[in-house]
Structure formats: C-alpha cells, structure tokens
Amino acid sequence: MRILQLHCDNITYEPTKKEIQSAEEIDPKSVSIDEVVVCFVAVEKDDNEDIAKDAISQIQESMKKIGCQKLLLYPYAHLSSNLASPSTALSLLKLMESQSEGLDVSRAPFGWTKSYNVKVKGHPLAESSKVITSDSKKEKTSTALESESKIKSYWYIMTTDGEMQELDKFNFTSHKKLESLAKYESVKKRSVDEPPPHVALMKKLAIADYEQASDQGNMRFFPNGRLIKSQLEQYVTNMVKQYGGYEVETPIMYDSHHPSMESYFNRFPARQYSIDSEGKHLFLRFAACFGQFLMAHDFQLSYKNLPYRLYELTRYSFRREQSGELVGLRRLRAFTMPDCHAFCKDMPQAVEEFRTRFDLSRNVLSGIGIEQDDYEMAIRFTEDFYNENKELIIETVKKIGKPVLVEMWKERFFYFVLKWEFNYIDNSGKASALSTDQIDVENGDRYGIEFIDEQNKPQNPIILHNSPSGAIERVMYTLLEKASTDSREGRKPQLPLWLAPTQVRLIPLKEEFLDLGKKISDLLSKNNIRADIDDRNESIGKRIRDAEKEWIRYILVIGEKESISKLTIRDRNTSNEREMNSDELVNEILSQINDKPFSSLNLPLLVSKRPIIQV
C-alpha cells in the first residue's frame, strides 16, 4: 500500500464521471473540507487487512503529532503500478475508514474520475509518503518467541538436600543474590538509575568501545581488549579440547529458505540480522548450532563413535536484541561464544556427558577467576524429565552447594528437556547468564543426524548444547563488574594476572637506565611475561600513578641500585616494595599463570610511543 499524506488548509473535489464499472454509486456533488489531512491511497497486490490496519494506525499516529483531527481517504491509483483488484481496494479502504477511531474521517468515492484543488500547509510534517507492506508492518519474530510468553512456568527454590520450596516460602535472608535472580526471572522487577560500572571501565582501560558507524551492540576492541579477549578465547578453547571437543569452523550466514533452517527458525527464539544477496534471503547465525548440525548430518556415525563432540568459538554470533536491551559488554548484537555440542546415543549416555560438562563449566569459570560465590544457578526442566531424573538434578544442585532457582514446565515447549545456567548478578542487581548446558531431544531428528545402533538400526542422537563460559564479552563484563565491586568495597581492582595487558611495568629513573630496562624486559618476554617500559619524561610519582591507574601488578623502578640480580619490585597487591632477582620474579609470575595461554605484549614496548586511547 502506498500513501501520500498531505496536511491541507483546504481540499475541494468533485466526481466527474465513473472510471470503472464497479465504481461506487453516489451522488456526484462537490465536497470541500478545511483543516484536513488528505491521504491519497493506492492499494497494491498482496495488501491485506493487517496492512490496512497498520496503515491507518500509522496515519493516526502522525496526525496526533501534527494535531489534526480530520482525515480524508482519497483513492488514488497513480501511486503504484502494481494495483490490487478494485474490489479488494474498496474493501480495504472501507476497513481503514471504519478503523479510524477518534478521527473525523471521510472518504472520496472509489472508481470515479475527480477534479480537485488542494492547498497544502507549509510546515515540515505537512507532506509525507508511506509504503506499507507486511515486512515493514512488524519485525518478523519466530513463533517460538511469540509463544514463549504463553508458557506456563512453575518456580521453586531447590535446596541442597533436594527439597523444592515455593518462591514465596523460601527464606532468602542469607541468599540475597539468589533472591535477585529469582525476582529478576519470575517477577521481572528491576530498578536501576545508573549505567553499570563496567561501561566506564571498558573505556578507561582502553578495552572496548561502541562503534557508532556500525549497528548498535557491535563493539570495537582496542589492543588491550583484543589481548584480553584473545587470552580468554584460547583458554576456553584449550579447556574444551582437553575435555574432548573437536574444533570446527562453520559459515556465519545461512539461507533462510533451506528446509532445516525454516523449522529451526521457529524453535529458536531470537531475532536475526538478514542480508539479501543475489535473490537469496540470508540470515546471520545466532549460535553455532546449525553449522554443527548440518556438519554432523553428513557424518557417518556409529554408536561406537558416541559421544562425539563438535566445538566452535563463534566470532561472531548475531542476535538482533531489542535496542533498549543493549548495554556495554553485557548484552550485544554481535558476540563471541564458545559452543560445544555433544551427540549421545541415548539418555543414560547424555546424562553421563551432562555431568562431565557441568564440571567442565565450573572449572572453566574458576580458571578465569569467576568462583562459585560469584554466580547463582538456575535449572529448568519439564515435569516428566524431573520425575524420571530426580537423582541427577539433586546431585547437580548438591555440587553447587547452595540453593538454586528452579523453573518447571508442565509440558515440553522448547527443544530441550533440561537446561541449566550460571547467572552473574551485577552491581545493579541484574542477572546475566554465563555457562549453560541443555539436553536437546528434538534437533537430532530435525536435522536428520543419524547413527547406527547395536541392532544396525538408524537412530537420532540426543544432543547437548554447552557453552562452558558463556559469551566471551560477557565474561569480560563479569570480570570488570567484579573489579568494580572490589573497588567500591575498598580493595584494589584488578584483572587476573594472565589477562593483564601489561604484567610488569619498568620505570627507568632517568634516560641512562633505559638500556638496563630493555635488558630486563627482553628477559621477561623471553619467559612469556608481558613487560613494558615507561620511558616518558615524567616524574617517578607520576609514572607510578599512571601504572596504578592501568591496574599493573608489578612496577619496577630502575636506577643506580638495580641490576638483573637485584630488582626492587612494587607489588600492587600490597603497595610494598620487595627485593628479588630476575629469576625469582619470573618464577613468582609464572607460578600464578601456570597452565594459562600466553600472548605477547600487544602494545609498543615504550610508553612514549603509544597513542592515547582514552575514550
């Protein structure tokens, strides 16, 4: 439907003769209206009642803005070369007329040649055109997203002895964060009046920032941020490979008309980015599921191969979250997610695998520096699954050692029967999911993934979907929020040593000690330690202050008293100075990093050579 909308001082029209046979029967007399919005309307092929209703509501909205009550609907075929049949057009126009509540509406006769005079007002909003199609009407949402709100959930708290208590009966006194999560999830009650502290930190530490030239929720990462992110990515990948995941890489965009996509689309409640290219309607992946399922579909699998695990670190997964939801690194539209699927031959094997991955997820978080006290667990399952697997669920809750939030569904609505996640509760009381795992009983069949069982019969595997850490950006958000809590409670904020962009800062007292500084930094980098040198012509006090502001753990002032075998070390943890030789320093640092990955310094060695990335 195409509409030309004009805010007029006056319109005068007069039907002169019938243009088509099906023209309305009217008395052809001249009509004049003052202070009116005239909408010239062309109804096009494929227009329907929804489009007509949408059109009239858009018209109502803009009329409210310009403060006009009178509307004239004026059939006007010349706006389009793809017209609907006259009967459809007339009925939709009549529908629009009847839907114009609160407006003083009239309609020019359909099917007549008319002469007319208009005097259009001169303000900026007086003229506008609208094209209304089913696409522009409403964003496409998957049916899963639409029906999600209709699901009936029952909420409980499960204590470590396996008892399920109703939310309002549970005593949250010593479980404040769990209470936040429970309220957050079940009642949806929140109140915050300031941005989360990690947003300022990610800018101040030159980690990441918004990129206005991209879409909202697509961040850019500066050298510091990229280093931290890369370290985390390597760490999680190493851990998954140790557990038995095989790393793959799959496309980031898919044809939405591919048969396996169409049905999955409607089962995964996420909004997509779409791209039209050469007649194809492509969408950007919102997880690694499809890629891995399509791959597994083409594998020839025997029950002897299972469990089999595919892993991908998606850079990126895309979810077009509502704009109002996007905040810093907590919630993005493009994010990096480790995604590991385990294909299992039956439920007992899936349950065994589930246990392993639960432990994996806890170890991964703990290695990053996010401990059990930092998160609250939620577990969700169908009633049937609970009745058949009580022991597993209670055992899982016991491992966490504190009460967890339970959501139970009477019937299975999603493709999984069980799902858990760890939620970090931030300084604003907001919950964000980190690690998660699900037991999927549907997609093996949907994607035609088959293995041959002991009886030589094809079967569909049960699939577990695990992200052992959750989105990498969200892990960074968690670390920054934790640091901010530390700072608020009087402790020095810091990142884990293995993630620090600079681990050791050398400060030569004056220029003549720069060479010694370079020798020490060489020695440290040979030992996989990130050291740099503040060679700027600033006072010692100033340079120490700047290093402290960058959260650098070890600061070494280098002057007459120092040599390779005698270093004076200022430790940020204590603010005290200690003396040791270079070997002792290397050992102290490496012993804290032990099995973590290493990336070399991602900055110029000399601070004087660095641009300021203060945003």
Next chain:
RNA sequence: GCUCCGAUAGCUCAGCCUGGUAGAGCGUUACAUUGGUAAUGUAAAGGUCGUGGGUUCAGAUCCCACUCGGAGCUCCA
C-alpha cells in the same frame, strides 16, 4: 520496539532556565627540570557546541525531526 533523560575541546564536565565575546580540570605540544615509589613547573595549541530543519535582527541556549548513548518498560532460548 515504547516512554523518559542526555549529547559542548582527545577525556570528564560547567555554560542553556533568563538568546548577544565558548569556559575549567585532565590529556596533548614546546621549553625548563633527571627524579627513588599514586599527580614537577611555565607556556601554547586545541571547539562546524551530535546532524538536519524552524522561530528570531541574533540560537550552544527556545521549538521540531533524526542519529547515537543511558534509565525504565517489554524482552533476554
């Protein structure tokens, strides 16, 4: 997506209500200073006041739209 709030120097912000010469601190640059564990001194440069339009003799300031950011709502398998 909706409602409300915001956008001024590289950064953090003042000025806006009540229209008339664009301000501070930090940072940057230059010079001096060569230092011992959280801010050395002096000087200079640096701004289409987010974008577009309107009102006005005159708009950073008042009005409208848009973009981006924030809070709330909705949402977050």
